[in-house]
Amino acid sequence: MGKLKPVYLYRLRLxxxxxxxxxxxxxxxxxxxxxxxxRTGRALPARRHEEYEITEAGRTAFDAALVAPE
Structure with a gap:
């Protein structure tokens, strides 16, 4: 996977x-x-917000971005 933009890394960090x-x-x-x-399957129906969680692939990508040279 290529380099992720900072906005995507921020979401993964959260x-x-x-x-x-x-x-x-x-x-x-x-x-x-x-x-x-x-998606976890849980939602806040009044606000149309869904719950998300990071996957193992997401953890790997985030960890790789932390050790990758700029």
């Missing part, structure tokens, strides 16, 4: 700590399409 609820966004779609995050 999800690395714990699952979080997010409104539908292109960031989530991008990361989910690449298998780096997944």
């Amino acid at each position: 999800l690395y700590a714990a699952p979080r609820y997010y409104a539908p966004q292109s960031i989530n779609h991008y990361l989910e399409k690449r298998g780096l995050i997944r």
Whole structure:
């Protein structure tokens, strides 16, 4: 996988700590399409927010980005 943009790394960093609820966004779609995050199945229906968690592939990509030279 190529180098991830800072906005994607930031989202992975937040999800690395714990699952979080997010409104539908292109960031989530991008990361989910690449298998780096997944929906947990829980949602906040009043606000259309779904819960996401990081996958093992997401953890690996995040860890690799931390040790990769700039």
